[in-house]
Amino acid sequence: xxxxxxxxxxxxxxxxxxxxxxxxxxxxxxxxxxxxxxxxxxxxxxxxxxxxxxxxxxxxxxxxxxxxxxxxxxxxxxxxxxxxxxxxxxxxxxxxxxxxxxxxxxxxxxxxxxxxxxxxxxxxxxxxxxxxxxxxxxxxxxxxxxxxxxxxxxxxxxxxxxxxxxxxxxxxxxxxxxxxxxxxxxxxxxxxxxxxxxxxxxxxxxxxxxxxxxxxxx
Amino acid sequence: xxxxxxxxxxxxxxxxxxxxxxxxxxxxxxxxxxxxxxxxxxxxxxxxxxxxxxxxxxxxxxxxxxxxxxxxxxxxxxxxxxxxxxxxxxxxxxxxxxxxxxxxxxxxxxxxxxxxxxxxxxxxxxxxxxxxxxxxxxxxxxxxxxxxxxxxxxxxxxxxxxxxxxxxxxxxxxxxxxxxxxxxxxxxxxxxxxxxxxxxxxxxxxxxxxxxxxxxxxxxxxxxxxxxxxxxxxxxxxxxxxxxxxxxxxxxxxxxxxxxxxxxxxxxxxxxxxxxxxxxxxxxxxxxxxxxxxxxxxxxxxxxxxxxxxxxxxxxxxxxxxxxxxxxxxxxxxxxxxxxxxxxxx
Numbered sequence: 284x285x286x287x288x289x290x291x292x293x294x295x296x297x298x299x300x301x302x303x304x305x306x307x308x309x310x311x312x313x314x315x316x317x318x319x320x321x322x323x324x325x326x327x328x329x330x331x332x333x334x335x336x337x338x339x340x341x342x343x344x345x346x347x348x349x350x351x352x353x354x355x356x357x358x359x360x361x362x363x364x365x366x367x368x369x370x371x372x373x374x375x376x377x378x379x380x381x382x383x384x385x386x387x388x389x390x391x392x393x394x395x396x397x398x399x400x401x402x403x404x405x406x407x408x409x410x411x412x413x414x415x416x417x418x419x420x421x422x423x424x425x426x427x428x429x430x431x432x433x434x435x436x437x438x439x440x441x442x443x444x445x446x447x448x449x450x451x452x453x454x455x456x457x458x459x460x461x462x463x464x465x466x467x468x469x470x471x472x473x474x475x476x477x478x479x480x481x482x483x484x485x486x487x488x489x490x491x492x493x494x495x496x497x498x499x500x501x
Numbered sequence: 502x503x504x505x506x507x508x509x510x511x512x513x514x515x516x517x518x519x520x521x522x523x524x525x526x527x528x529x530x531x532x533x534x535x536x537x538x539x540x541x542x543x544x545x546x547x548x549x550x551x552x553x554x555x556x557x558x559x560x561x562x563x564x565x566x567x568x569x570x571x572x573x574x575x576x577x578x579x580x581x582x583x584x585x586x587x588x589x590x591x592x593x594x595x596x597x598x599x600x601x602x603x604x605x606x607x608x609x610x611x612x613x614x615x616x617x618x619x620x621x622x623x624x625x626x627x628x629x630x631x632x633x634x635x636x637x638x639x640x641x642x643x644x645x646x647x648x649x650x651x652x653x654x655x656x657x658x659x660x661x662x663x664x665x666x667x668x669x670x671x672x673x674x675x676x677x678x679x680x681x682x683x684x685x686x687x688x689x690x691x692x693x694x695x696x697x698x699x700x701x702x703x704x705x706x707x708x709x710x711x712x713x714x715x716x717x718x719x720x721x722x723x724x725x726x727x728x729x730x731x732x733x734x735x736x737x738x739x740x741x742x743x744x745x746x747x748x749x750x751x752x753x754x755x756x757x758x759x760x761x762x763x764x765x766x767x768x769x770x771x772x773x774x775x776x777x778x779x780x781x782x783x784x785x786x787x788x789x790x791x792x793x794x795x796x797x798x799x800x801x802x803x804x805x806x807x808x809x810x811x812x813x814x815x816x817x818x819x820x821x822x823x824x825x826x827x828x829x830x831x832x833x834x835x836x837x838x839x840x841x842x843x844x845x846x847x
Contacts, residue, residue, distance in 0.1 A: 319817075321761045321809045330760035330809070334651045349845070351828035389837055389843035434655045441737070445803030451816050458820035460826025 291399055292489040300351050301484055307344035311337060312461045319454065338431055351416075357378040365400060366416065368409045378408030388473070397491060411463075419460055426453035530563040533571075553617045556784050564572040587615070597668065598749040607636065608658070612834065623784045624700050625692055625777050626675045626741035628662035637662075651760075661743055663755040674774035675743050675787070676802060678711075680736045691734060701733070705776055712788055719776055719790040728803060740774065740795055740805035759784035764809035771810055 291300070314337035317324040327333045355362035368376070379395050384407070388394075396405035403410060426449055429436050433446065443449050474480040475490075483489035529640040533549075535830040565571065567585040572578050587609040587807040598604055612632040621629075633642075638655065647653035664672060680697065698707040700833050705715075711727045712719050727733060742763070756762045774794045775787040795805050805811065 304754055317766075318808050319812055322765050331649070331651055334760070334808075335684045343595040384834070389841040391841075391846075393557040402762070421846060430557055432654070433652070434658050441690075441804070447736070447803050447811075447813075450806045450808075451813065454816055455823065462824050465824075465827040469835065 285404075289492045290399065290483075290489050290491050291487055292400060292403060292483045295486045295487065296354065298484060298487060300347055300354075303347050304344060304351075304438040307340045307347065308460060308464065310340040311344065312457070312464070314340065315454075315457055341424070341427045341431070344420075345428065348416075348420055348424060361401070365403055366409060366413055368406055368413065372406035372409060377410060380405045384470075384473075398489065415460070415463060419456055419463070423453060423456040423460060426456065503753050506823065512770065531570075532564070533564045543804035552782050555784060556623065557616065557618055558620065559618070561617055587613075594749050598751075599758075602753045603751050611635070618787055619784060621743070621747045622787050625677055626743050626777075627659050627677075627692060629663055629743065630786050633662045660762075661741065663744055663748070663751075664742045666751050666753055667744045668752060668754070669744035669746045670754070671745040672742045673745050674740050674805070676738050676740045676774055676776045676794070676805075677789065678736050678776075678778070679739045690737065690739070692739075693779065695781045699781070708776075708788055711776060717788055719788055719794075721791045721794060724790065724794055737804055738776075738802040740802050752834065764807060771807075794802075796797065 313324075313326060314333045317326050317333040318330070318337055318421055321330050323331075327336055355365065383392065383395055390492075394405075398404070429440055429443070429449055429454060433440065440449055443452075471480040471484075472478075479490060511620055518641055536548045537547055538551045539797045559567070568582050569585070570583040572580060575582070591609075595609075598609075612635070616798070626822045638696050642662075643654050643657050650656055663669075678693040678698065682689050682691050685766060695707065702710050708717075709715050710733070711723060713726065715725050724738070726825060728738065772792040774790040777785040778788055779785055795811050
């Protein structure tokens with residue numbers, strides 16, 4: 284028998300940050316597609332609109348990233364705990380979680396990870412977010428900042444290898460972020476109901492099912 | 502005997518008549534330069550730089566072609582010197598220019614000195630803005646363009662004004678060799694001077710630095726070799742767009758307001774490019790470059806990228822594969838999830 288337990292998993296600032304980021308990144312992907320393929324993706328009217336929207340969304344995401352980083356690193360001081368995989372995560376946690384997603388999930392087994400405000404992410408999530416939030420987003424933001432300031436930052440751009448290399452890097456990183464979106468949204472449907480993981484990101488509260496197989500389980 | 506010498510005398514007379522004006526013209530120009538080529542003799546206003554004048558199309562016609570009424574007693578006769586009107590030769594240009602808004606504000610001479618004026622192909626893309634900047638302050642230009650043009654500072658810095666303000670429908674890409682002026686990591690890059698390039702080329706021609714086989718045509722392979730040569734680490738190839746033909750209408754063609762006129766892939770003219778190399782007299786010579794030079798992602802010109810235009814097909818494919826990779830999890834896992842849904846009904 285399962286009992287519902289409500290956990291306050293996502294505080295308001297985190298939810299605002301998440302949805303601001305979501306809107307920003309989707310806008311960046313779509314406007315970015317128009318900027319690169321104007322003859323095929325004329326979604327926002329003229330090219331200028333797409334550029335202005337892309338630059339604005341990029342600015343919002345970069346600022347939002349900075350706030351996120353500052354909040355977790357210096358205010359909540361929980362960045363390491365939430366985002367950096369532990370030794371146990373690396374030795375067995377990642378494998379255990381992968382085994383769940385790719386095998387035992389299909390057999391109907393329970394998710395080995397139970398989120399709590401201090402331990403929100405499973406070992407696989409931690410590793411993925413570490414790569415995305417500490418490598419992908421900073422790099423795509425920095426390359427975007429360079430690309431919107433080509434003239435004043437030319438010396439830096441040449442150090443990177445030139446405008447073309449920088450542009451190629453920005454494009455491929457953006458494609459990786461876009462690829463992540465598909466996986467991210469799909470994985471969010473793997474809760475006990477398809478919307479179980481979406482709700483806490485909107486209301487803050489997650490329904491956690493607790494199995495009552497034996498008293499020892501509590 | 503008498504009959505035979507008559508036609509010979511006539512031919513001699515004709516030859517003298519034909520040759521005399523040419524001889525007199527050449528002599529006149531030389532005489533003019535005798536004084537006007539010496540700044541100390543005539544002062545700054547009347548000084549004609551012989552080297553600069555020699556590169557103009559006007560020099561081929563000689564001084565007297567425009568200044569007809571100069572007497573042998575000049576300047577002692579005190580007579581003012583006549584000068585032809587530009588429209589005497591450039592009638593079509595004048596008609597085109599007079600119809601433009603600029604005609605109210607500037608005469609031909611305000612922008613062009615007939616003793617130094619060069620053709621479009623003889624100047625670098627950067628030099629093309631010299632005339633404009635005599636009246637239009639850079640900060641004002643950036644400010645007025647920023648009202649509607651994204652990255653106005655970049656557009657103004659990197660493009661000749663006449664790339665947009667022109668009657669020329671077509672444009673070409675002009676590549677320049679630029680080099681770092683100081684050893685500082687962020688040192689400014691300037692267009693390489695002839696002397697610097699000649700020092701690198703040694704006793705060979707400057708063009709041999711890029712045009713390795715000196716066939717007056719730069720292949721993509723030659724361009725790649727130049728870009729990758731560690732000896733030329735301080736130099737890079739930069740590019741700009743210039744109109745194919747000079748025009749004096751100075752208008753903004755309707756299609757130039759549309760960003761995608763330039764920022765769209767596949768424009769034919771984006772394929773056509775030239776390398777402009779500096780000559781020792783300050784002019785430039787163009788060498789044709791193989792088609793598609795600016796489109797190569799990693800081996801072409803590393804500093805020329807126009808969004809939407811010079812996108813790399815290879816990177817597009819890699820990007821698409823990455824995005825498809827992101828959909829594999831939802832599709833593959835989702836399918837298995839659907840097939841095994843009964844296992845999770847408890």
